[in-house]
Amino acid sequence: MAAQQVFASIITIGDELLIGQTIDTNSAYMAQELNKIGIWVHRRVAVGDVWEDIWKSLEEEGRVSQVVLITGGLGPTADDITKPLLCQYFEGKLMINEEALFNVKNIFQNILKRPLLERNLKQAEVPDVCTVIQNKRGTAPGMWFEKNERIFISMPGVPHEMKGMMIQTVLPELKDRFALPPIIHRTLLTAGIGESFLAERINDFETTLPSNIKLAYLPNYGMVKLRLTARGRSEKLMAELESEFDMLKEKVQDVMVVDEDLTMQQVVGRILASRHKTMGTAESCTGGYVAHLVTSVPGSSVYYKGSVISYANELKHEILGVDSKIIDQYGAVSKETASQMVKGALRVLKTDYALVTTGIMGPDGGTAEKPVGTVWIGVGNAGKTETHHFHFRFDRQRNTELTATNALNILRKFVLQDH
Amino acid sequence: MAAQQVFASIITIGDELLIGQTIDTNSAYMAQELNKIGIWVHRRVAVGDVWEDIWKSLEEEGRVSQVVLITGGLGPTADDITKPLLCQYFEGKLMINEEALFNVKNIFQNILKRPLLERNLKQAEVPDVCTVIQNKRGTAPGMWFEKNERIFISMPGVPHEMKGMMIQTVLPELKDRFALPPIIHRTLLTAGIGESFLAERINDFETTLPSNIKLAYLPNYGMVKLRLTARGRSEKLMAELESEFDMLKEKVQDVMVVDEDLTMQQVVGRILASRHKTMGTAESCTGGYVAHLVTSVPGSSVYYKGSVISYANELKHEILGVDSKIIDQYGAVSKETASQMVKGALRVLKTDYALVTTGIMGPDGGTAEKPVGTVWIGVGNAGKTETHHFHFRFDRQRNTELTATNALNILRKFVLQDH
Numbered sequence: 076m077a078a079q080q081v082f083a084s085i086i087t088i089g090d091e092l093l094i095g096q097t098i099d100t101n102s103a104y105m106a107q108e109l110n111k112i113g114i115w116v117h118r119r120v121a122v123g124d125v126w127e128d129i130w131k132s133l134e135e136e137g138r139v140s141q142v143v144l145i146t147g148g149l150g151p152t153a154d155d156i157t158k159p160l161l162c163q164y165f166e167g168k169l170m171i172n173e174e175a176l177f178n179v180k181n182i183f184q185n186i187l188k189r190p191l192l193e194r195n196l197k198q199a200e201v202p203d204v205c206t207v208i209q210n211k212r213g214t215a216p217g218m219w220f221e222k223n224e225r226i227f228i229s230m231p232g233v234p235h236e237m238k239g240m241m242i243q244t245v246l247p248e249l250k251d252r253f254a255l256p257p258i259i260h261r262t263l264l265t266a267g268i269g270e271s272f273l274a275e276r277i278n279d280f281e282t283t284l285p286s287n288i289k290l291a292y293l294p295n296y297g298m299v300k301l302r303l304t305a306r307g308r309s310e311k312l313m314a315e316l317e318s319e320f321d322m323l324k325e326k327v328q329d330v331m332v333v334d335e336d337l338t339m340q341q342v343v344g345r346i347l348a349s350r351h352k353t354m355g356t357a358e359s360c361t362g363g364y365v366a367h368l369v370t371s372v373p374g375s376s377v378y379y380k381g382s383v384i385s386y387a388n389e390l391k392h393e394i395l396g397v398d399s400k401i402i403d404q405y406g407a408v409s410k411e412t413a414s415q416m417v418k419g420a421l422r423v424l425k426t427d428y429a430l431v432t433t434g435i436m437g438p439d440g441g442t443a444e445k446p447v448g449t450v451w452i453g454v455g456n457a458g459k460t461e462t463h464h465f466h467f468r469f470d471r472q473r474n475t476e477l478t479a480t481n482a483l484n485i486l487r488k489f490v491l492q493d494h
Numbered sequence: 495m496a497a498q499q500v501f502a503s504i505i506t507i508g509d510e511l512l513i514g515q516t517i518d519t520n521s522a523y524m525a526q527e528l529n530k531i532g533i534w535v536h537r538r539v540a541v542g543d544v545w546e547d548i549w550k551s552l553e554e555e556g557r558v559s560q561v562v563l564i565t566g567g568l569g570p571t572a573d574d575i576t577k578p579l580l581c582q583y584f585e586g587k588l589m590i591n592e593e594a595l596f597n598v599k600n601i602f603q604n605i606l607k608r609p610l611l612e613r614n615l616k617q618a619e620v621p622d623v624c625t626v627i628q629n630k631r632g633t634a635p636g637m638w639f640e641k642n643e644r645i646f647i648s649m650p651g652v653p654h655e656m657k658g659m660m661i662q663t664v665l666p667e668l669k670d671r672f673a674l675p676p677i678i679h680r681t682l683l684t685a686g687i688g689e690s691f692l693a694e695r696i697n698d699f700e701t702t703l704p705s706n707i708k709l710a711y712l713p714n715y716g717m718v719k720l721r722l723t724a725r726g727r728s729e730k731l732m733a734e735l736e737s738e739f740d741m742l743k744e745k746v747q748d749v750m751v752v753d754e755d756l757t758m759q760q761v762v763g764r765i766l767a768s769r770h771k772t773m774g775t776a777e778s779c780t781g782g783y784v785a786h787l788v789t790s791v792p793g794s795s796v797y798y799k800g801s802v803i804s805y806a807n808e809l810k811h812e813i814l815g816v817d818s819k820i821i822d823q824y825g826a827v828s829k830e831t832a833s834q835m836v837k838g839a840l841r842v843l844k845t846d847y848a849l850v851t852t853g854i855m856g857p858d859g860g861t862a863e864k865p866v867g868t869v870w871i872g873v874g875n876a877g878k879t880e881t882h883h884f885h886f887r888f889d890r891q892r893n894t895e896l897t898a899t900n901a902l903n904i905l906r907k908f909v910l911q912d913h
Contacts, residue, residue: 091712093535094679094723095526098519102540107514116512117547119540121521124710128536135554150711151690186887192694214690233713235888260513271570271633275611291543292569293510294652304513356803362789363782366803370781373857373890375805382803383813384775384785390800394813394842423813438792468605469654471792 081114081253084136088147088157089232090123101146101234108241113255114142115306124148129160137225142249147232149215151194158200158218161229165220167202174209175199175216182214205229212239219248226252259313261320262302262336265327266484270294273301277326287312288319296476297484298339301327332484339483340368346490347378347428354486355424356382357395357416359407360434360450365479380426385416395419408433408445410462413453417460430454430486434465436474448474452482454489461489500533500672503555507566507576508651509542520565520653527660532674533561534725543567548579556644561668566651568634570613577619577637580648584639586621593628594618594635601633624648631658638667645671678732680739681721681755684746685903689713692720696745699738706731707738715895716903717758720746751903758902759787765909766797766847773905774843775801776814776835778826779853779869784898799845804835814838827852827864832872832881840874849873849905853884855893867893871901873908880908 085105091097099121106116120136122128129148136143148157162169176199183191198214201207208217208228213236220227228245230237265273270292274281281290287307293300301323305316324334333342347354356365366382369375385391388407392399397415405411413433420429434450441447448467455461463485467474504524510516518540525535539555541547548567555562567576581588595618602610617633620626627636627647632655639646647664649656684692689711693700700709706726712719720742724735743753752761766773775784785801788794804810807826811818816834824830832852839848853869860866867886872879882904886893 090708090710090723092522093525093538094529095522095524095535097712097714098517098522100517103511103514103517105514106512110513116514117542117544118551119512121538123536125536132537150713151693187688189688189691192690194693195690235892269606269608271611271614272608274570274613289509291509293516294569295516358782362794362798363777363785363801363803364789366782366805367786370783370803370805371891371894375781376859379781380806381809381813382782382801382805384782384801384803386785386789386795386801387799390843393844394800394802424809425812440795472790473654475790 079254079256081142081255082140083109083114083116083142083144084140085116085119086129086132086136086143086145087119087121087232088124088129088145092121092147093123101232101237104234104238105144105146105241108246109144110258110260112246112250113257114249114253115258124156126156126160129157130164133164133227137223137227141225143225143227144245145227145229146237149198149229149231151192151198151214157229158202161205161218161220162202165202165204165222165227167204169200170203171199172201172207172216175201175207178209178211178216179214208240208244210236210240211243212236217244256307258304258306259316260302260304260336261316262300263324263327263334264298264300264332264337264339264342265330266298266332266339266480268299268330270299273299273327273330277301277323280322280326284319285315288316296473296480298332298480300336332487339480339487340372343483343487343490344369344372344375344378346487348374350490352427352490353378353380354428354430355380355420355426357420357429357431358382358384359386359391359416359432360436361432361475361478361482362386364475365430365432365482368479368483380424383420383423391416394423396422406445408435408449408451410451410464413451413462414460417453417455421455421457428454428456428486428490430482432478432482434474434478436471436478438471450474450478452478452485454482454485456489456493461485498673498675500561500674501559502528502533502535502561502563503559504535504538505548505551505555505562505564506538506540506651507543507548507564511540511566512542520651520656523653523657524563524565524660527665528563529677529679531665531669532676533668533672534677543575545575545579548576549583552583552646556642556646560644562644562646563664564646564648565656568617568648568650570611570617570633576648577621580624580637580639581621584621584623584641584646586623588619589622590618591620591626591635594620594626597628597630597635598633627659627663629655629659630662631655636663675726677723677725678735679721679723679755680735681719682743682746682753683717683719683751683756683758683761684749685717685751685758685899687718687749689718692718692746692749696720696742699741699745703738704734707735715892716899717751719755751906758899758906759791762902762906762909763788763791763794763797765906767793769909771846771909772797772799773847773849774799774839774845776839776848776850777801777803778805778810778835778851779855780851780894780897780901781805783894784849784851784901787898787902799843802839802842810835813842815841825864827854827868827870829870829881829883832870833879836872836874836879840876847873847875847905847909849901851897851901853893853897855890855897857890869893869897871897871904873904875908875912880904
């Protein structure tokens, strides 16, 4: 087989996407996975539970893409019209699929241990013109249709059910079907430099990039990812990509966090684990968000001990031992309090490093002297304590995210400088 | 003006959406806000930084919608082609806009306190055929175009910049322009009952709903939202919607968390605040996620004191006072440990209520006896402690989210039953 360029579209179905009640995370996952096997997603469309809109999107996307992935609209409730529509679009008849039926019965009898309902049995019905994709994680089967040399794959909208089908069936089958030219990304993460300053700095590099390698900027909460992308499988192209990536790394060395597509918390975790060191946190304004980020990494219990979330000032005093006079004199959001929180956290949590936050996230609580967005971040070990001052200008959520990102970056630098 | 039905499309631009490196949260926000003023979003499309794809989507969406909102592709870097494209599509010429220029200069000189770069000055250039939407939160101005009685509005992809423009300019202008029939939603939240069982229970209700009122199921992490939607402004329709909503509430009374579109943590916060009670948490497996949810609600410091995240067992003993023998004998993930964590949290945090979690979130750490997904949740006050056992069957992230949701629901019920 000669390598061919395969384009995909993603259609997500459901009114909840159009009234904004649900954020679509499925599309990002599907796009990522398709990308890895060399299929380029060039359109994503979301439509409501409306017959004509779904029908039209099947026609349109089938015109521009060889592969159309569809999620949503396969639940057991009456607002789901996707299956009858697919049946009519591909000119089939609904029939019970025995394996899907066995699966539905098994889930209800052995896992949920609940009586089976008529509407659940109907989930085992599929158009007789499709290949069924069995759902090992739920009751709605997936469906694989082919029409005019186009592949249409319908999956449930529940993320972990869709993911199961992608991994077990959809991705392997698509790989088998096409001779796909790989799409290769090389990504690095920077922190503490704005997009325009970064762009200014790598301007020369960017203008001399060969035409088959593309640079993208992905800004996110005080960090910017830089990504180089090449499509193809030649050794020459690979070598070229690596050499361009090396050049890019050199240009941003001082602000680079890592030269892989990793999160800040993954990087911090790797550094601590490799040095056999432990960390703990004491959070005020971030209210557990730093701990959540750190513990979202599997295996984090190796280096993460725990946190004291001292949202109330009396807990800063009682658990962390911050001097009440310090809080009275300088306020809970101050260099002095942050510094004492570090010492308290080290003592109470018995870790090698402690990272602390105290600030005003908004919308309320700001004063003329300490407006919303005022943040102190502290970091330390047995020998040394550092504090850093920030002033973010955003809403509660963004201020919290920026504080957490900056805190983790401060810890990262502190650990790296610690001999 | 007679009321008219206005349809909108949302176009998001950027390769990062198509390779799955970014999750699109802008579309959900825009859809929500358009909905509130009575504009129905019937399509959302994401395209890459590709001239033909963007051009085509403008043509297509302009055919089916009176209003087209566009985000992304307006940054200061070279991979952004949106502005030149819009300029050509609407047959204009790029010119410096003085107010936008003043804004860019002001941000660099007075807020960022950094030197202004040539590429930032270029951000003040806009096509001379658009009305400029000033950006009070960033350097890229928005643009309002009109063509063939269609409105096209281009905004930056940075969420809080886009939101600022929506609130200050886009939504008020659209409201002025059209006589919009309101879209009214009535939403309630249930917890602890699956979608199919809920559907079975309200089957009769659903089949007798008048055709101008629509029911939707929105399942999310152990909770299901039920939403009734009516479009129009007649008193009769409003009365009908209220009466149907009352009937629906009656049918799900025992599993209903709240009869508004609120999150579980907002509901818990309201109950505690209204009773002048306080809560604290002690988290092991959820690693700060419960605390994060609780503190994501503005004003939560009124009722939330803090948390001890005892990720390491020694902290369960040292800070919370869990008997080491109990941990040795029953394990950290056990009814006995959860129960002692409640007592320890109440003592250390000095709150009216304590909520605790201990479990195995995966992918590692499971055993035959206690597989991944085993969770104990504890809740208590000075007089009483309760523990609840769960076994979730999902991945780390989903297990964490389900644990947090169930924990908050358990606390909610405990507080409501407490006299």
